[in-house]
Amino acid sequence: MKKAIITGITGQDGYYLTKLLLEKGYEVHGIVRRNSQNSLGNLEHLPKEELEQINIHWGDITDNLFMDNVVKAVQPDEVYHLAAQSFVGFSFENPRFTYDVNIGGTLNVTNAVKEYAPSSKLYFAATSELYGKVQEIPQKETTPFYPRSPYGVSKLAGFWTIKNYRESYDLFMSNGILFNHESPMRGPEFVTRKITMAVAKISHGLQDFVELGNLSAKRDWGYAGDYVYGMWKILQHDKPDDFVLATNETHTVREFVENAFKVVGIDIEWEGEGVNEIGKDANNGKVLVKVNPEFFRPAEVDILIGDYSKAKKELGWEPKVKFEELVKMMVEKDLERIGKLK
Template sequence: MKKAIITGITGQDGYFLTKLLLEKGYEVHGIVRRNSQNSLGNLDYLPKEEREQIIIYWGDITDNAFIDSVIKKVQPDEVYHLAAQSFVWFSFKNPRFTYDVNIGGTLNVVNAIKEYSPHSKMYFAATSELYGKVQEIPQKETTPFYPRSPYAVSKLAGFWTVKNYRESYDLFMSNGILFNHESEMRGPEFVTRKISLGVAKIYYGLQDCIELGNLNAKRDWGYAKDYVYGMWLILQHIKPDDFVLATGETHSVREFVEEAFKVVGIDIEWEGEGINEVGKDANTGKVLVKVNPEYFRPAEVDILVGDYSKAKRELGWEPKVKFKDLVRIMVEKDLERIENGIIK
């Protein structure tokens, strides 16, 4: 039986990756940061029989002694390093914390593997935010990086740390440059889930409108379940390498809003410009979307769209869930949660 460690196991990707690895017969070990409620985050939504199979270690990736002890004890076949401070907007508010977690934590993981389990294969969750102020469209593995946030800078340090250890010590360490991937398990602080949850609440009369930042920002959005399968394929590859996972399509935040409201039968029409722009119900004229300058980034990333041809060619990976289906999945799940009283 293969053994895998997942850092960041309680997040969106950790949830889907855990399900995938359990289905494939892995022994799954998860690192969970201590919290007052002893919450397992998204893992609480797993069926009891799956949840009970996971071996949990309570600790912090910034604690090198803790990480050393877990890696040394488990001797994993695979390590999926997903843990991070991953909210871009917050990284501008607290860059030091972002750097400590994303740079220091990653260094602790790669060092532990080097010292105590050099046979382990490691996956690092890099990000399309590395491209930032894009130097070419679409972006691929050879596109120059130009990070535009403390989060992206911290992930760039992680990317090069992994690459350096791979080349310096002949370790199987790979970077996954994943473009935006969302799901019904996404945290409510992320714009896609903010929209899907907002639409559901508006539909049930629990909220008046949604406040958003840059409506014109364009992203390459895929479904997280497709992407964690890509993570697994990256570690099954014949050699360690870096791969872009994306859909090859780009859509604006504005389009995401329009598609989300269509799920509940509302057509959105736009009025005004800039921070005064609003989205109205085309039938009633009620304002359902507003722009809040507080949500603008100090340095914006205007467009991201990935070229996943290398992953398709070498791994046989390609996305399955299309943009409109992704939006529908997210909105329908939030509607269901409200109907069942899970969200009030």
């Protein structure tokens, strides 16, 4: 039986990756940061029989001794390093914490593998935010990086740490440069889930409108379930390497909003521009979407669109869930959640 350690197991990707690895017969070990409620985050949505199979290690990736001890004890075949301060907006508010977790934590995980389980395969969750102020369209593995946030900078340090250790010590360490991937398990602080939750609440009469930032920002949105399969494929490859996982499609935040409201039978009409733009219910003229300048980033990333042709050619990976299907899936799950709360 293969053994895997997942850092960041309580997040969106950790949830889907755990399900995938359990299906494949892995012994799954998860790193969970201690909290007052002993919360397991998204893992609490797993069926009881799956949850009971997970070996939880309470601790913090910023504690190098803890990471050393876990890797030494488990002797994993694979390590999936997903843990991070992953919210771009918060990284501007608290860059030091972001750097401590994303750079220091990654160094601790990487060193633990190097010292105590050098035959392990390590996956690092890089990000399309590395490209930031994009230097070419679409972005691929050879596109120059230009991060535009403390989060992007911290992930760039992680990316190069993985590459450096791979080349310096002949270790199997790979980077997955994943473009935006969403799901019903996405955290509520992310714009996609903020939109789908708002649509569900507005539909149920619990909220009047939603306030958003840059409606024209373009993103390459895929489904998290597809992307964790790509992570697994990256570690099954015959050699360590770096791969872009994306859909090669781009959609604006505005399009995401339109598609989300369509799920509840509302067509959105837009008026105005910039911070004065509003989205109205085409049927009755009620304002449902407003722009709030507070939600703009200090340095904006205008367009991200990934070329996943290398992953398709070398791994046989490609995304399956289309944009409209993803939005519908997320809205319907939030409608179900809100319905249960009422």
